Amino acid sequence: MTQGFPIKISRRFLRVWGRNLKVYRKSWKISFIPPFLEPLFYLIAFGVGLSGLVGNIRYQGSDISYMSYIAPALIGVSIMYNSFFETTYASFVRMYYQKTFDAMLATPLSLEEVITGEIVWGATKSFIAAAIMMGVISFFGFIRFPEGLLILPLAVLGGIAFGSIGMFFTGIVANIEMFNLPVFLFITPMFLFSGTFFPLENLPQWAQNAAFLFPLTHLAHLSRAFSFGQIHISLLWEIGYLLLFSLIFFPLALFKMHQRLIK
Amino acid sequence: MVHPQAVLGTRTLFSGQYIVEAENLLKTFGDFVAVNRISFQVATGKCYGILGPNGAGKTTTVRMVYGFSPMSGGSLKVFGLDISRDWRQIKFHIGVCQQENSLDPDLTVLQNLEVFARYFDMPQKEARQKAMELLDFIALKHRLNAPVTELSGGMMRRLVLARSLINTPDLLILDEPTTGLDPQSRHQIWDRLGELQGRGITILLTTHYMEEASRLCDRLIIIDHGLILVEGNPAELIRQYVGGNVIEIVRPTDELRSFIQARQLPHEDLGHRLIVYCEDRGELYQRLTRDFCKEGCVMRLATLEDVFLKLTGRELRE
Numbered sequence: 061m062t063q064g065f066p067i068k069i070s071r072r073f074l075r076v077w078g079r080n081l082k083v084y085r086k087s088w089k090i091s092f093i094p095p096f097l098e099p100l101f102y103l104i105a106f107g108v109g110l111s112g113l114v115g116n117i118r119y120q121g122s123d124i125s126y127m128s129y130i131a132p133a134l135i136g137v138s139i140m141y142n143s144f145f146e147t148t149y150a151s152f153v154r155m156y157y158q159k160t161f162d163a164m165l166a167t168p169l170s171l172e173e174v175i176t177g178e179i180v181w182g183a184t185k186s187f188i189a190a191a192i193m194m195g196v197i198s199f200f201g202f203i204r205f206p207e208g209l210l211i212l213p214l215a216v217l218g219g220i221a222f223g224s225i226g227m228f229f230t231g232i233v234a235n236i237e238m239f240n241l242p243v244f245l246f247i248t249p250m251f252l253f254s255g256t257f258f259p260l261e262n263l264p265q266w267a268q269n270a271a272f273l274f275p276l277t278h279l280a281h282l283s284r285a286f287s288f289g290q291i292h293i294s295l296l297w298e299i300g301y302l303l304l305f306s307l308i309f310f311p312l313a314l315f316k317m318h319q320r321l322i323k
Numbered sequence: 324m325v326h327p328q329a330v331l332g333t334r335t336l337f338s339g340q341y342i343v344e345a346e347n348l349l350k351t352f353g354d355f356v357a358v359n360r361i362s363f364q365v366a367t368g369k370c371y372g373i374l375g376p377n378g379a380g381k382t383t384t385v386r387m388v389y390g391f392s393p394m395s396g397g398s399l400k401v402f403g404l405d406i407s408r409d410w411r412q413i414k415f416h417i418g419v420c421q422q423e424n425s426l427d428p429d430l431t432v433l434q435n436l437e438v439f440a441r442y443f444d445m446p447q448k449e450a451r452q453k454a455m456e457l458l459d460f461i462a463l464k465h466r467l468n469a470p471v472t473e474l475s476g477g478m479m480r481r482l483v484l485a486r487s488l489i490n491t492p493d494l495l496i497l498d499e500p501t502t503g504l505d506p507q508s509r510h511q512i513w514d515r516l517g518e519l520q521g522r523g524i525t526i527l528l529t530t531h532y533m534e535e536a537s538r539l540c541d542r543l544i545i546i547d548h549g550l551i552l553v554e555g556n557p558a559e560l561i562r563q564y565v566g567g568n569v570i571e572i573v574r575p576t577d578e579l580r581s582f583i584q585a586r587q588l589p590h591e592d593l594g595h596r597l598i599v600y601c602e603d604r605g606e607l608y609q610r611l612t613r614d615f616c617k618e619g620c621v622m623r624l625a626t627l628e629d630v631f632l633k634l635t636g637r638e639l640r641e
Binding site: 162 | 352391414417426441442444
């Protein structure tokens with residue numbers, strides 16, 4: 061345990077994950093409500109309210125209803141929100157206010173396992189949210205099965221990607237209010253400009269190029285492709301991008317949290 | 324009432340003479356030296372105290388012992404194992420009461436113990452059984468389903484103690500276990516600790532309550548600015564540094580001062596108060612009360628607090 065950065069991860073991170081699951085199960089009836097109602101609200105507001113103005117939209121050569129266009133993207137947004145907010149605000153509260161990590165570090169768990177458990181838990185919340193939303197959205201007939209089931213593993217991958225970058229911010233913010241910055245500068249623009257509510261082609265070229273850097277662009281696109289059953293080899297590039305994003309920010313999150321907590 | 328042996332289980336891991344061996348232990352934060360190459364040994368089955376004012380380096384020291392903080396230099400062995408290399412194995416056999424309340428507010432009393440047991444790989448059934456035994460031990464069984472946020476300060480501390488015993492540790496590390504508690508709660512914690520000591524558990528304790536140290540510690544060090552000032556057992560230290568009795572004089576007169584100085588008696592002059600250390604059986608006290616002060620002069624037994632203040636000074640640490 062020198063001043064360096066030794067990697068100390070074993071399956072034990074599942075213990076931390078288990079702790080969060082136990083807390084979640086205490087209030088699961090309440091935790092289930094947002095992912096259940098959220099797509100309904102959006103579909104009513106944007107779908108029913110806006111689709112009168114928008115009508116059908118042209119997507120990859122065919123006309124589709126506006127509601128079926130945004131429905132899969134909403135799942136992508138929810139995947140992003142659930143893991144990102146879990147590993148930012150929720151993890152910060154556990155780390156800073158509740159001293160939960162301190163207590164864990166007095167047991168055989170390593171910091172790396174604690175943080176990995178938190179990120180994997182964030183991905184689990186994305187998975188749960190995606191599953192519930194899929195149930196609601198399939199009721200409207202917007203998801204084709206069995207291809208649509210690919211959204212579930214996608215939720216885990218997207219959850220790891222956004223959970224990792226969330227934890228990276230938790231490693232560097234001075235206080236909980238500072239999360240407003242990444243939310244305002246990173247999460248909100250993505251929510252709006254990632255091909256979620258309108259096709260990227262409607263944007264100027266430079267904005268399109270920028271949007272391709274957003275992980276949500278690829279997450280939303282993959283979700284839409286799976287929902288429509290449009291499986292194509294080129295999707296591997298987008299999966300690859302989310303993987304790469306995770307591979308960069310997961311170790312970076314571990315590193316920053318190590319710097320922050322191990323003194 | 325559960326038999327304490329059931330709570331403690333049987334100790335099997337280590338039978339060497341010293342459970343903790345720290346040599347030239349160093350901890351620096353940038354330019355600041357928090358622990359300055361100190362060496363100490365904690366004997367197996369004994370209670371070892373680390374005393375010192377706020378900021379002396381007590382918590383930093385024990386954090387290195389339980390593998391929370393990496394050390395900057397020196398060597399540290401726990402159970403004869405190297406903390407840098409065998410940290411996981413060591414941590415399986417240590418119980419820690421951290422200074423700050425780190426109970427899980429999202430969980431109930433019982434769940435706090437059960438979830439913690441899982442961090443030590445205890446099977447669920449065993450964890451439940453052990454948790455119930457410990458709740459009995461700390462007299463909290465009647466609140467097992469209460470959220471920890473509803474507990475009083477004393478109850479929370481007892482629960483932290485119970486949690487630190489969940490893995491049947493061979494070494495119990497207590498970082499200021501009774502700070503901020505009322506006398507009743509404090510005595511209850513001391514009782515529980517006394518019971519554990521009776522069963523042969525090894526304790527490493529930090530405190531700035533001298534009464535706590537005198538009561539629990541077989542041996543202790545007083546540290547300040549990251550350095551060890553003295554080491555010994557509490558009674559020896561009192562004899563060695565203060566003597567048998569202490570006479571405290573309020574508003575001493577000049578004659579009294581010159582009397583004390585002329586006889587070169589060991590004393591401390593605080594201006595409005597004069598503290599004289601004496602070895603005799605009261606002759607000096609009689610002399611002082613007869614010739615110098617009719618009132619405001621008290622003789623009492625020397626305590627560890629006198630040693631502590633003498634060695635670490637009286638100025639505030641803020």
